[in-house]
Amino acid sequence: MTAAVRSGSDYVQAGNEVDVVLAAYRSRLPVMLTGPTGCGKTRLVEHLGAQLGLPVVTISCHDDLTSADLVGRFTVSGGDVAWHDGPLTRAVKTGAICYLDEVVEARHDSLAVLHALTDHRRTLYLDRSDEVVTAPDSFMLISSYNPAYRSTLKDLKPSFRQRFVTVPLTYLPPDRERDVIIAEAGVAAGVAERLVSCATAIRGADKAFHLEPPSTRVLVAAARLTAAGVDEFTAVESCVLAPLSSDGAISDGLRAVASAVFP
Ligand SMILES: Nc1ncnc2c1ncn2[C@@H]1O[C@H](COP(=O)(O)OP(=O)(O)OP(=O)(O)O)[C@@H](O)[C@H]1O
Numbered sequence: 001m002t003a004a005v006r007s008g009s010d011y012v013q014a015g016n017e018v019d020v021v022l023a024a025y026r027s028r029l030p031v032m033l034t035g036p037t038g039c040g041k042t043r044l045v046e047h048l049g050a051q052l053g054l055p056v057v058t059i060s061c062h063d064d065l066t067s068a069d070l071v072g073r074f075t076v077s078g079g080d081v082a083w084h085d086g087p088l089t090r091a092v093k094t095g096a097i098c099y100l101d102e103v104v105e106a107r108h109d110s111l112a113v114l115h116a117l118t119d120h121r122r123t124l125y126l127d128r129s130d131e132v133v134t135a136p137d138s139f140m141l142i143s144s145y146n147p148a149y150r151s152t153l154k155d156l157k158p159s160f161r162q163r164f165v166t167v168p169l170t171y172l173p174p175d176r177e178r179d180v181i182i183a184e185a186g187v188a189a190g191v192a193e194r195l196v197s198c199a200t201a202i203r204g205a206d207k208a209f210h211l212e213p214p215s216t217r218v219l220v221a222a223a224r225l226t227a228a229g230v231d232e233f234t235a236v237e238s239c240v241l242a243p244l245s246s247d248g249a250i251s252d253g254l255r256a257v258a259s260a261v262f263p
């Protein structure tokens with residue numbers, strides 16, 4: 001029997017992280033989610049938005065992100081100069097959830113504008129437009145990053161990190177990860193269990209393999225291919241094993257782990 005495919009904002013808790021994030025929301029504190037790729041950080045933010053009935057404004061951080069990209073800028077059109085709020089300012093003004101994805105990629109000077117927003121002031125000082133915006137109670141700032149990607153050149157300042165309630169996420173326990181795969185891909189329990197066994201074996205040996213372990217995301221993708229008629233081993237090779245290496249090559253060791261699960 002297969003479960004119906006669900007999509008959207010279903011989030012399955014690994015521990016008590018949803019309770020902690022909801023308590024942070026009620027306490028008007030910003031949250032920092034950390035964890036490996038595909039472990040549910042974005043899904044948790046979507047879930048929160050749905051649960052609280054708030055829109056989520058997502059900003060993907062990168063090297064070139066400026067504070068003007070966050071707060072807004074003056075633009076000239078037809079001789080008129082007008083101020084345009086950036087996504088962060090819009091989120092503050094409308095009391096939305098603002099999600100700064102991979103915040104560690106942004107430069108420190110771009111993030112400085114967040115300091116007054118992430119402490120007791122909950123205020124955005126827009127120097128250029130000479131505006132002061134205090135966040136309504138419903139506004140929440142959530143940041144995230146993957147500690148494994150962080151190079152020694154990129155780190156968040158202690159004065160930034162210590163403004164956030166930090167919630168480390170990890171992969172779900174096997175039975176819950178299996179349920180997520182069934183729900184997301186509509187496959188039979190046996191398929192989901194084999195995928196989780198394979199991932200668990202690789203995750204347990206990730207030091208030997210020198211790689212970032214396979215995520216729940218790749219397991220869901222493999223399950224979807226299987227549901228679309230691809231045989232399980234091919235689906236695992238394409239979605240789970242090959243993406244682990246930068247060149248798509250599958251080592252003999254990895255293939256042996258998968259072969260033990262998918263004979
Ligand atoms: N706890 C969970 N509950 C429900 N689905 C999950 C969970 N964790 C992972 N998933 C599944 O894995 C997919 C990837 O999760 P998500 O996009 O939230 O990862 P992420 O942590 O944001 O990764 P990245 O750091 O690469 O952005 C989801 O679309 C969902 O199918």
Ligand SMILES: [Mg+2]
Pocket residue numbers: 041042043101
């Ligand atoms: Mg994400």
